[in-house]
Amino acid sequence: MPVGDNELLNMFEHVLRLSRVDATQSVAVLKSSYSNPKLAWAAMEAAQRLGAKVYAVELPTTNHASAMGNDLTAYVGDTPLSGHKAAQQALAGADLVVDTMLLLHSPEQTEMLKNGSRILLVVEPPEILARLLPTEDDKRRVTAAAKRLQKAKKFEVRSKAGTEFVCSVGQYPTVSEYGFAEERGRWDHWPSGFLFTWPNEGTARGKIVIDVGDIIFPFKSYAQSKVTLDVKDGYITKFSGGFDAEYLEDYMKTFDDPEVFAISHIGWGLQPRAKWSALGLYDKAESIGIDGRAYYGGFLFSTGPNTEAGGSRNTACHMDIPLRRCSVLLDGEEMVREGVVVPADQAVPGFKRAAE
Numbered sequence: 001m002p003v004g005d006n007e008l009l010n011m012f013e014h015v016l017r018l019s020r021v022d023a024t025q026s027v028a029v030l031k032s033s034y035s036n037p038k039l040a041w042a043a044m045e046a047a048q049r050l051g052a053k054v055y056a057v058e059l060p061t062t063n064h065a066s067a068m069g070n071d072l073t074a075y076v077g078d079t080p081l082s083g084h085k086a087a088q089q090a091l092a093g094a095d096l097v098v099d100t101m102l103l104l105h106s107p108e109q110t111e112m113l114k115n116g117s118r119i120l121l122v123v124e125p126p127e128i129l130a131r132l133l134p135t136e137d138d139k140r141r142v143t144a145a146a147k148r149l150q151k152a153k154k155f156e157v158r159s160k161a162g163t164e165f166v167c168s169v170g171q172y173p174t175v176s177e178y179g180f181a182e183e184r185g186r187w188d189h190w191p192s193g194f195l196f197t198w199p200n201e202g203t204a205r206g207k208i209v210i211d212v213g214d215i216i217f218p219f220k221s222y223a224q225s226k227v228t229l230d231v232k233d234g235y236i237t238k239f240s241g242g243f244d245a246e247y248l249e250d251y252m253k254t255f256d257d258p259e260v261f262a263i264s265h266i267g268w269g270l271q272p273r274a275k276w277s278a279l280g281l282y283d284k285a286e287s288i289g290i291d292g293r294a295y296y297g298g299f300l301f302s303t304g305p306n307t308e309a310g311g312s313r314n315t316a317c318h319m320d321i322p323l324r325r326c327s328v329l330l331d332g333e334e335m336v337r338e339g340v341v342v343p344a345d346q347a348v349p350g351f352k353r354a355a356e
């Protein structure tokens, strides 16, 4: 059922409070013509309720000539803020930017964070924001996992479907997403609940098998056939399988950029209210699909850019591919066993997986 304006306002107030918005703070709401006007409105109103100095920065939309589809993650790095010095200056004055456009993977976002701004991405529809309203407990679990990932040297993934993947980690930072941005220079995404890092350059190797039912973003579709990806020296070198393999390879090749085949962020989901099955219940245009990315015990890998991590790979194609029933190991210790989160410090008491 739709979320009403009053509930939406209360939700924004809750999340902005968690993001430490108060009367000492300035909040910018970044929006464009494709932003959900309800979200921009609620962010403005809720920030005022908390006494903050709030303002909006509205930019005309831009479209890259070679971009396909309307998903916000289908063509990344190039945003309405790219090259827009005046807007960048306006946003630089804010303690917190509520991003309803999706600056993710853009050099401008990296620059804003470096300068100390906090950024909270909010693009999902109100009903998903409500179901995945962040809590301090989300932060506790994700932070506990992030502490382990920060110390790890070796990241392995296995599955009965055939995944045998390994890489070294530690070269790039660990990013935790729990749904609010309360610290200087922090980026987060409401809703979320997962963590990730990037493989050390050139170390990712093995096989990743996308099984039937795993989700491929930005297609926003469940794989109907197995796809085997051979990975060598940090890059996908071969696609094998049926239609899904051919479709995925063809799509990635349309970018005509060898960097799209690099393995990008890798991590696991820790959000028990995110559901693997949710994707089938929403129109493709109304959600970017956070459920699929964050569901509890999923292994999420991706391809393409690493600019968020401070790397130089600024490629426009970014695939996010969450796999079910994988085991994820850090230095040989299981974080996830066949899709079930193992460490007690990441556990949700009483959580039961839906039948899959």
Ligand SMILES: [Fe+2]
Pocket (backbone or CB within 6 Å): 265, 302, 318, 319, 320
């Ligand atoms: Fe991603």
